[in-house]
Amino acid sequence: MPVEMSSRRSSSRISDEEISELISKLQSLLPESRRRSMSRASAAKLLKETCSYIKSLHREVDDLSDRLSDLMSTMDSGSPQAEIIRSILRS
Amino acid sequence: MESKSSTTGNRDNPNRNLHGSKTMMASHFLRALFRIQQTSTSSSSAGRSRRIRRAAYASMAYSAGTRRAWSRALLRKLRSRARLRFPRRLSRAATPQRRDMDQAQVLRKLVPGGPSMDDCKLLEETADYIRFLTTQVRLMQTVMDSISS
Numbered sequence: 001m002p003v004e005m006s007s008r009r010s011s012s013r014i015s016d017e018e019i020s021e022l023i024s025k026l027q028s029l030l031p032e033s034r035r036r037s038m039s040r041a042s043a044a045k046l047l048k049e050t051c052s053y054i055k056s057l058h059r060e061v062d063d064l065s066d067r068l069s070d071l072m073s074t075m076d077s078g079s080p081q082a083e084i085i086r087s088i089l090r091s
Numbered sequence: 092m093e094s095k096s097s098t099t100g101n102r103d104n105p106n107r108n109l110h111g112s113k114t115m116m117a118s119h120f121l122r123a124l125f126r127i128q129q130t131s132t133s134s135s136s137a138g139r140s141r142r143i144r145r146a147a148y149a150s151m152a153y154s155a156g157t158r159r160a161w162s163r164a165l166l167r168k169l170r171s172r173a174r175l176r177f178p179r180r181l182s183r184a185a186t187p188q189r190r191d192m193d194q195a196q197v198l199r200k201l202v203p204g205g206p207s208m209d210d211c212k213l214l215e216e217t218a219d220y221i222r223f224l225t226t227q228v229r230l231m232q233t234v235m236d237s238i239s240s
Contacts, residue, residue, distance in 0.1 A: 022214040029221050047194035052216060054201045057224045058177045061147050064231040069140035071238045072128055 017044075026050055112154040112223070117230055119150035124234070138174045147231060148175055151223045160212065164204030177201060 027035065027046055034049050123146035131139045149169055155162035168175060178200045198213060199205030202220050205213060 018211070019214075022211065022218075024227065026218055028215055029218055030182060044194055047198055050221075051194060051197045051201055054198075054217075054221065054224070055177075057221070057228060058201075060228045060232070061144060061224075064205055065140045065144035065147060066136075068124070068143050068238075069136045069229065070233065072124070072131075072139065072143075073136055 113226055113230075115154035116150045116223075116226060118151050120146055120227075120230060121234070123150065145169070145175060147227055150230075151227045155223055159216065159219055160204040160208060161202055161216045162223075168203065177202070 016075075023046055030049055030053055032078055036054060122142055124143065127139060127142050127146065131142070148165055152162045152165035152169060157163050157166070194215060198217060199208065202208075202213065202217050204216070208216060
């Protein structure tokens, strides 16, 4: 798996194998749909996909916060909250 | 398997870390949600949304503890009550993205504590940060599904 070395050297001495290992570990964390579009995992491309993925996760947190907020405004205190705890602990 | 914050972590098996952390994350987030529910007025859904968002990052950071640079940086931000902002756009300037743009720099802005990390640490921290982020997102989704059903 070709790995393009970044032009910036990191301050600590890292072997090519270690970098390669970290890169593939990172790649395994991307969801399948994002991995498919990368035929060859170059370091630069993987980093770019990773940035894009993290940004989309941040957006999801924002979106889910909005939706949770809306939902909570329709809730009253009482049994629904107990139900939430039960269902979370079940899953 | 509890995952308390400690300097000697189970660094070799990150999945073991995450398991205990999931429980901490869920209970922290739920407790925060209840507090928000009790103390927020009927107005300002945007304000409540901001508090929920903050609670999400807080439960991530607290469950990861102090053994990770990203969680330490997040905890610092939360305690200073600074605004939690993550860059959405690559740059404010109108310059088009160059082919050789340093993606590591972009990544450093997205991962809490990134600017002070070297390339190797950045990759490790990023992997851990992604694991906790996806767990938090799934947790929020689960809570949502439970409330709306």
